[in-house]
Amino acid sequence: xxxxxxxxxxxxxxxxxxxxxxxxxxxxxxxxxxxxxxxxxxxxxxxxxxxxxxxxxxxxxxxxxxxxxxxxxxxxxxxxxxxxxxxxxxxxxxxxxxxxxxxxxxxxxxxxxxxxxxxxxxxxxxxxxxxxxxxxxxxxxxxxxxxxxxxxxxxxxxxxxxxxxxxxxxxxxxxxxxxxxxxxxxxxxxxxxxxxxxxxxxxxxxxxxxxxxxxxxxxxxxxxxxxxxxxxxxxxxxxxxxxxxxxxxxxxxxxxxxxxxxxxxxxxxxxxxxxxxxxxxxxxxxxxxxxxxxxxxxxxxxxxxxxxxxxxxxxxxxxxxxxxxxxxxxxxxxxxxxxxxxxxxxxxxxxxxxxxxxxxxxxxxxxxxxxxxxxxxxxxxxxxxxxxxxxxxxxxxxxxxxxxxxxxxxxxxxxx
Numbered sequence: 001x002x003x004x005x006x007x008x009x010x011x012x013x014x015x016x017x018x019x020x021x022x023x024x025x026x027x028x029x030x031x032x033x034x035x036x037x038x039x040x041x042x043x044x045x046x047x048x049x050x051x052x053x054x055x056x057x058x059x060x061x062x063x064x065x066x067x068x069x070x071x072x073x074x075x076x077x078x079x080x081x082x083x084x085x086x087x088x089x090x091x092x093x094x095x096x097x098x099x100x101x102x103x104x105x106x107x108x109x110x111x112x113x114x115x116x117x118x119x120x121x122x123x124x125x126x127x128x129x130x131x132x133x134x135x136x137x138x139x140x141x142x143x144x145x146x147x148x149x150x151x152x153x154x155x156x157x158x159x160x161x162x163x164x165x166x167x168x169x170x171x172x173x174x175x176x177x178x179x180x181x182x183x184x185x186x187x188x189x190x191x192x193x194x195x196x197x198x199x200x201x202x203x204x205x206x207x208x209x210x211x212x213x214x215x216x217x218x219x220x221x222x223x224x225x226x227x228x229x230x231x232x233x234x235x236x237x238x239x240x241x242x243x244x245x246x247x248x249x250x251x252x253x254x255x256x257x258x259x260x261x262x263x264x265x266x267x268x269x270x271x272x273x274x275x276x277x278x279x280x281x282x283x284x285x286x287x288x289x290x291x292x293x294x295x296x297x298x299x300x301x302x303x304x305x306x307x308x309x310x311x312x313x314x315x316x317x318x319x320x321x322x323x324x325x326x327x328x329x330x331x332x333x334x335x336x337x338x339x340x341x342x343x344x345x346x347x348x349x350x351x352x353x354x355x356x357x358x359x360x361x362x363x364x365x366x367x368x369x370x371x372x373x374x375x376x377x378x379x380x381x382x383x384x385x386x387x388x389x390x391x392x393x394x395x396x397x398x399x400x401x402x403x404x405x406x407x408x409x410x411x412x413x414x415x416x
Contacts, residue, residue, distance in 0.1 A: 001092050004082060011070040012097075017061040023054040023197065024171060029158065030058060036156040037134065041126055043151075044136040045143065046160035047278035047303050048223060049215050051197050052136040053077075055160065056108045059134065063106055071097040072105050078118075079111040079222065086121040104130040113137040113227060119150040126154055136160075138219075139227050140276040161331055162195030162304050165324070165411035171200050183408040184390065191320050194306020212310035216240075216279075223277035230273060235262060239270055240279055243300040244308045248319035248326075250340065252297040278303050281330065286337030286348045299338055301326045321360035321407060322346060325387055328411055329356070343371035355384045362389050364404060376400055385410075 010018055029051075036042060037059065044052045060073055074093045076083055083089055086109065099105060107125070112118045112135040119142075125131050143157070163171060168190050175182035193200060196215065199208050224236055238260050243251070257264050274280045280303065285296035301323045302308040308323070309315070329336055329347055339345040347356040357372045364386065366373070372384050386404045393404040405414070 001082060001088065002096055004080060005074070005076065005089070005092060005096065008077060009073070009075055011060065011064060011073065015070050016064055017057050021054075021057050022061060023051070023058070024201070025058060026051060026055065026163075026167065026197075028167070029055055029160065030062075032158065033059060033134075034062070038132045040156040041122055041151060041154050042134040043143075043155050043157045044134065044160050045140070045157060046138070047162065048138040048219050049196050049198065050160050050162050050278075052138075052160045053110055054197065056110060056134060056136065060106075060108060068106060072099065072103065073108070074105065075108040075110065077110045079114045084115070086115055086118065086125075090125070102130060104132070107131055107133045109133070109135045111137060113139045113142040118142070123150045123154065126151075138223050138278065140278075141227055159331070161327075163197060163200055164195065164328065164331065165190055165408070168193075168195055168200060169412065171197070183412070184406075187324075187408045187411070191305050191317075191324065192309045192315075194304040194309070196304060196306060199306055208306070209310045212304075212307050216307055216311050219277055219279050224273045224279075227277070228273045230270070232266075232270075235260070235266070236270055236273065239267065240274055241311055243274075243280055244302050245312045245314055247301050247308065248299060248322040250297050250299050250338070250344075281326070283326065283336060283338050286339040286345075286352065293337075303327075318358075318360055321387075321389075322358040324411070325356070325358045325407065339375055340371070341374065343374055345371040345375045348375070352379055353381065355381060357384070357386045358407075359386050360389045360407060362391065364388055364391055369402075372402065373400075 006012060033042060033055070044055060046052060056075065060075060063073060064070060074090070076089050090107070093099070115121070118135070122133060122135060126133055165187065169183065169186055172186060193208065194212070196212070199211055202208050202211065220233065220237055220240065224230055225233055230236055239256070242256065242260060253264055253267060257267050260267070275282060281301045283299040283301065284293050285298070287293050287296070305320055305323060326347070329349065333349040335349065335351070337348045339348055345355060346358045348354070355372060355375060357369050359368055361368070369386055372386065375381065376384055382400055384400070384402045386402060387407050387410050388404050390406050391404050392406055395402040395404070
């Protein structure tokens with residue numbers, strides 16, 4: 001174990017985080033985390049490869065630059081088969097550097113969901129020892145009710161996502177104001193590259209595709225099969241692939257069950273696992289009736305469009321644009337729904353007061369957003385938005401205002 005920990009903590013020798021591990025800084029998270037580090041247990045949660053480990057290493061670099069002794073900082077990848085106990089890891093760490101119990105230590109515990117009762121261990125460390133603690137995980141199982149019980153009032157949770165379009169632009173380099181057309185080109189690239197940081201920084205398309213396919217297999221194997229103990233790996237893979245092929249469509253459980261020849265009970269369980277691993281997201285039906293929400297079919301979206309393209313090869317632009325908009329909205333709102341009677345409305349937020357329709361076209365006429373109009377009439381809403389491909393306009397009719405905004409601009413400028 002000592003050798004493993006030395007390899008995971010190169011600053012014990014050099015005094016610094018190696019540049020190749022530091023990555024590109026994501027200020028949106030760094031500035032947020034600095035406010036709570038040391039005051040609470042920081043929990044970083046999100047899909048595999050979204051940048052949680054890199055953020056940890058960047059925070060370690062911040063500690064080192066502020067004068068913290070490198071030997072008081074521990075980083076541990078807890079999915080390593082020989083690191084099965086938090087107590088053993090920290091005991092070994094103290095032994096290596098002769099750290100006394102009263103000395104302050106800085107703990108960065110990665111992929112902590114693999115440790116049984118991890119929240120109980122972390123609570124004990126936080127309550128009884130002089131520590132700053134940051135943990136990360138790639139599965140929502142790490143936030144089960146018992147976790148909340150142990151860490152109530154002690155934790156600050158941060159969702160870490162693949163790059164937003166705004167971050168994607170920053171990674172690629174912002175164009176001059178006179179070159180705003182480049183944003184549209186960036187968006188086309190974003191649709192098929194996605195937002196995984198290492199993939200965005202890779203120039204070779206074939207390498208990107210290979211890496212994304214590898215990410216998908218890792219997510220299935222490590223975040224579904226290992227975490228939930230699933231044996232039917234082929235079935236899990238089939239469900240994920242089928243729903244990635246059919247993003248942004250209303251699909252009933254019965255239909256998926258028949259297509260994939262899976263019992264409904266198994267299908268529902270496996271879908272819960274795929275959502276828990278951040279591979280897919282479901283969008284429920286909007287209604288004031290709980291039963292209507294429960295029994296109406298859902299729509300499904302992929303965590304990343306680059307991942308989806310690598311797995312399916314599909315290039316259907318309408319669903320891709322809608323999935324992109326969904327990922328933007330879900331990072332800003334807790335409750336998002338779709339609605340459909342005779343016509344469909346893509347996204348409803350703020351308990352029905354905010355509505356957005358995705359129409360990724362250069363020509364938009366009234367017949368293409370009848371669902372938006374109908375929902376506004378039924379619910380007496382005066383303002384709505386349509387996200388287009390390139391059109392910027394405003395429609396006013398019967399006391400209602402509808403703003404039409406190009407998608408690249410919406411993703412950069414609107415909280416949505």
